[in-house]
Amino acid sequence: MSASPVIEPQVLARTARREAWWAWSNFSAFMLFVVVGCNSSFAESLAISLSEARRLYLTGNYAEAGEMYAALADRHPIGGAIGQARCLSAVGKYAETVELLDAAAKKHPESGEIHAELARLALEHGDDREADAQVHAALELITDKSARAPCRWIEAQLACRAGHLDTAKAIYKSLVDLYNATDDIKDPDVLHAVSLAAAQHARWNRLSDQFQFLVNDFYPDMLKREPNFWQAHYESGLLFSEKFNQADASREFKAALAINPHAGEIYAAIAELSLQNYELTEARKSIDRALELNPKLLRARQLSADLELANFEPARAIEILTRDALPLDPHNEQTLGRLAAAYVGLDGNPEKLAGTRLGRLIDEVNSRNPHAGEFYLALGSSLEQLRHYPDAVRFYREAIDCMPELIAPRGQLGLVQMRLGEEVEADKQLRKSFIMDPFNVRVGNTLKVLDVLKNYSTIETEHFVVKFDRAHDELLAKYAADFLEDDVYPQLVKKFGFQPAGKSLFEIFSRAKNTDGHGWFSARMVGLPYIGTVGGCAGRMVAMQSPNDSRQKFNWSRVLRHEFVHVVNLQQTDFNIPHWFTEALAVQNEGYGRPRQWNELLARRLEKEKKSPGAIYNLKTINSGFIRPQSSDDWALAYCQAALYADYMLERFGADSLAKMLAAYAGHANTAGAIKQALGFDETDFESGYRQFLRQTVNRAGLASELRQDKQSVADDVAQQALDAVNAGNKPNKARELTEAVLAQHPRSQFASYCLARILLKSGDQSRAIEIIEASLDRDSPHEKLLLLLTDLKRVSDKPEHAIEFCELGAKKFPHNPAWNRALARAYLGAQNDAKLEPVLIELAEADPDDIPMRKKLTQIALDAKIFGDAVHWAKQCLYIDVEDKQAHRMLADALLGDKKFAAAVDEYVLAVKLSHDDLTLQTTLANAQIQAGAAAKPKPH
Numbered sequence: 001m002s003a004s005p006v007i008e009p010q011v012l013a014r015t016a017r018r019e020a021w022w023a024w025s026n027f028s029a030f031m032l033f034v035v036v037g038c039n040s041s042f043a044e045s046l047a048i049s050l051s052e053a054r055r056l057y058l059t060g061n062y063a064e065a066g067e068m069y070a071a072l073a074d075r076h077p078i079g080g081a082i083g084q085a086r087c088l089s090a091v092g093k094y095a096e097t098v099e100l101l102d103a104a105a106k107k108h109p110e111s112g113e114i115h116a117e118l119a120r121l122a123l124e125h126g127d128d129r130e131a132d133a134q135v136h137a138a139l140e141l142i143t144d145k146s147a148r149a150p151c152r153w154i155e156a157q158l159a160c161r162a163g164h165l166d167t168a169k170a171i172y173k174s175l176v177d178l179y180n181a182t183d184d185i186k187d188p189d190v191l192h193a194v195s196l197a198a199a200q201h202a203r204w205n206r207l208s209d210q211f212q213f214l215v216n217d218f219y220p221d222m223l224k225r226e227p228n229f230w231q232a233h234y235e236s237g238l239l240f241s242e243k244f245n246q247a248d249a250s251r252e253f254k255a256a257l258a259i260n261p262h263a264g265e266i267y268a269a270i271a272e273l274s275l276q277n278y279e280l281t282e283a284r285k286s287i288d289r290a291l292e293l294n295p296k297l298l299r300a301r302q303l304s305a306d307l308e309l310a311n312f313e314p315a316r317a318i319e320i321l322t323r324d325a326l327p328l329d330p331h332n333e334q335t336l337g338r339l340a341a342a343y344v345g346l347d348g349n350p351e352k353l354a355g356t357r358l359g360r361l362i363d364e365v366n367s368r369n370p371h372a373g374e375f376y377l378a379l380g381s382s383l384e385q386l387r388h389y390p391d392a393v394r395f396y397r398e399a400i401d402c403m404p405e406l407i408a409p410r411g412q413l414g415l416v417q418m419r420l421g422e423e424v425e426a427d428k429q430l431r432k433s434f435i436m437d438p439f440n441v442r443v444g445n446t447l448k449v450l451d452v453l454k455n456y457s458t459i460e461t462e463h464f465v466v467k468f469d470r471a472h473d474e475l476l477a478k479y480a481a482d483f484l485e486d487d488v489y490p491q492l493v494k495k496f497g498f499q500p501a502g503k504s505l506f507e508i509f510s511r512a513k514n515t516d517g518h519g520w521f522s523a524r525m526v527g528l529p530y531i532g533t534v535g536g537c538a539g540r541m542v543a544m545q546s547p548n549d550s551r552q553k554f555n556w557s558r559v560l561r562h563e564f565v566h567v568v569n570l571q572q573t574d575f576n577i578p579h580w581f582t583e584a585l586a587v588q589n590e591g592y593g594r595p596r597q598w599n600e601l602l603a604r605r606l607e608k609e610k611k612s613p614g615a616i617y618n619l620k621t622i623n624s625g626f627i628r629p630q631s632s633d634d635w636a637l638a639y640c641q642a643a644l645y646a647d648y649m650l651e652r653f654g655a656d657s658l659a660k661m662l663a664a665y666a667g668h669a670n671t672a673g674a675i676k677q678a679l680g681f682d683e684t685d686f687e688s689g690y691r692q693f694l695r696q697t698v699n700r701a702g703l704a705s706e707l708r709q710d711k712q713s714v715a716d717d718v719a720q721q722a723l724d725a726v727n728a729g730n731k732p733n734k735a736r737e738l739t740e741a742v743l744a745q746h747p748r749s750q751f752a753s754y755c756l757a758r759i760l761l762k763s764g765d766q767s768r769a770i771e772i773i774e775a776s777l778d779r780d781s782p783h784e785k786l787l788l789l790l791t792d793l794k795r796v797s798d799k800p801e802h803a804i805e806f807c808e809l810g811a812k813k814f815p816h817n818p819a820w821n822r823a824l825a826r827a828y829l830g831a832q833n834d835a836k837l838e839p840v841l842i843e844l845a846e847a848d849p850d851d852i853p854m855r856k857k858l859t860q861i862a863l864d865a866k867i868f869g870d871a872v873h874w875a876k877q878c879l880y881i882d883v884e885d886k887q888a889h890r891m892l893a894d895a896l897l898g899d900k901k902f903a904a905a906v907d908e909y910v911l912a913v914k915l916s917h918d919d920l921t922l923q924t925t926l927a928n929a930q931i932q933a934g935a936a937a938k939p940k941p942h
Helices: 041-057 062-072 079-088 094-107 110-122 130-142 149-161 165-179 188-204 210-227 230-242 246-259 262-274 280-293 300-310 314-325 335-345 356-369 373-385 389-402 408-419 423-436 443-451 470-496 518-528 556-572 579-588 597-608 622-627 631-652 656-666 673-677 681-701 705-710 713-729 732-745 749-762 767-775 786-793 800-812 819-832 832-846 854-866 868-880 888-897 902-915 920-937
Strands: 457-460 464-468 503-507 534-535 539-547
Touching: 041 062, 041 165, 041 888, 041 902, 062 079, 079 094, 079 110, 094 110, 110 130, 110 149, 110 356, 130 149, 149 188, 165 188, 188 210, 188 230, 230 246, 230 262, 230 713, 246 262, 246 786, 262 280, 262 300, 262 518, 280 300, 280 518, 300 335, 300 373, 335 356, 335 373, 373 389, 373 656, 389 408, 408 443, 423 443, 423 470, 443 518, 443 539, 457 470, 464 470, 464 800, 464 819, 470 503, 470 556, 503 518, 518 534, 518 539, 534 556, 539 556, 539 832, 556 579, 556 656, 579 622, 579 631, 579 656, 597 631, 597 681, 622 631, 631 673, 631 868, 656 673, 705 713, 713 732, 713 749, 749 767, 767 786, 786 800, 786 819, 800 819, 819 832, 854 868, 868 888, 888 902, 888 920, 902 920
Parallel strands: 464 503, 503 539
Antiparallel strands: 457 464, 534 539
């Protein structure tokens, strides 16, 4: 049996995109330097002129290049016409391009090169019949085998679009054979066509090693022949992007742009790279630039639709696809696959396709191409963007069945099955995919995750399967399983009126193989190394970084509750709920108040919005804050505003408004339709009322007045500058004199007094600082910074009990700032006043889910008061942050024992003993508890 033909030596060609045919928009004019009947100096001059025109064209100087080609048209009409045509085509002037080439073809019917150009344009615009006629005309006229390569590539693409895969395969092979049989092909445009064919040949014949040859040898050699041939960098970048090797892809695209900063194709490729990371803002910028350069660039129009799909707006995607993309090529399977997915997003995926617009579209595509794998691949990929994971599985399978030559669908199928928790089947698909394509980063990373999971243990309850590393997280997994089954499931299923199908999979990741738990969690969710959260949900499964493998402990119970809300909401709406709304419901059901920092951020952004529109999210932009925020503030603001959307609906539209919205999404309404259907308002009025609600929220939180208080007078600005100078390391004497002068002129300025006190503290003069503050403090209208400083000074003074007075004043005047509760807690703790301390700590604990010391104190207060139910509650709260805290287990055991829950108390004492091996007192307590448990278990005499 002979070996499969490859590009020699040991080639490696995997390449450019499934839609690579459009990318090759620049194969050169053939026989460009043929000059008949001219002397050598004239020929040399002409060649130099054509070379300069081509240089201008390749570097993106299209207008100048076009003028030069036009000037050369009399001496070389074919080369001049083709050069002009390409310059027009590069900026989207396709009608003018066809008109120019048609005229040239009539004047020069013997030119196969002009027919080849017309074939390329017809192919790009979906006129397959015209493309076929033109390419065959070209092939009859062009006799040189190498020069025929671009035409043969077009011929293969036409065969592929018609479902004649064997014909396409034969052509790809013939172009590879041409390269191997020809000693030295010098024309970069011919090599370009060969590289595209070689890549397809490698994909379809599973010759994965050719990828390395293309990017390491083939394309660099092309650049040596013609350094301005930016397409070599571009094709390399597409190969890397196809494998999710984002760093190398970005490098190649930047190199291409350095040569030609006006090629729309490059910006479209960069946009696609941004979309891989859900960097929607950056993607939009690149798409806009691509369309600015070439308004008729199909790939950019398709990516514009992808942006809408990523933002859960299938209706807008349909508008873009039908208005902007389909007119460019009505038969393009990449466009039609996206359109089909948008139909599913709006209508749902019907069990019976007959009579639906999805069914009609599928019938149309299949009638034209019985092997429309590219269509089904685009359909599955777009459904994945919409988070319609079960539907994506269905159509990835369809892509594999109808066009097994493709390698991408199998890997994508396995990755989606991972999201659905179908790990056994996913493992099979991913391993097959990796054999076909070992350079796919996401597939490779996910297989490593599966290898880690093989060593994990499992706890199975009635409704959950929990996987974990027994060496690190056995105790955590046990408590997590009990918490999910006993607390989370009954509460949330009852609240939402929906039971998820089957058992929900939860996986807890810890450090393994030199990678921390967060790295494994990220790879589990997206196959790439970093996600900015500690937990994630894909609808049927949840993954979480172990808090035992985190730099800072976090409340794992809150994460589990949050993510299970997503499990319920995604399934009950058939995966049609937008990101912002499921996050709103998840935050609302965590059981904790909105963080003060969120309110402060909201207040600042509302102020900024007055001068810089867009500082506050709306329903069209908020999803980007979750998927790929530009900063931590953007991420926090997205959660804050989502939660406030839910609060706004409850306040304005009633207690059942959220349930009505869920029902509308379950019926496959988009956001505008859901608001209209559920709440009776259009989106514009809804948003207007929401903006008013945001301002009211800031006012209710007391933040508007605080912002006004921070707006200083000119005198206060001087004092601030003096304080800043001291903080920067300058000597305090001059700053002190300056601030005292300000106070002499403005003796009622509390802020100036605050600055002076801080300067005095820098000099070590604490008594004078206290004296200044007390003299200037207005108890009826105190400046918050001044009062906070005085409180801190009193707390560390000889009589810390005096701090209580000022803490209580601050809590009264600034009730929405938790800093005063924290100050009160410190003061009451110092005074050993548990009666006043307890309600303050409860309020603080409800606002901060990750603080364990205050929960321990609340547990102890309840134990001392013999309120054992409260003690059990707060001890469990401690364990929800650190399940391995031995003191928390001891306190929980004491509380359970006091509540006469003997068996449970014994279990907790046993755990406490395991965590504290050398505590003999604890072992004695355990023995006593076991005695009491035994006595309680004995039957009572009649």
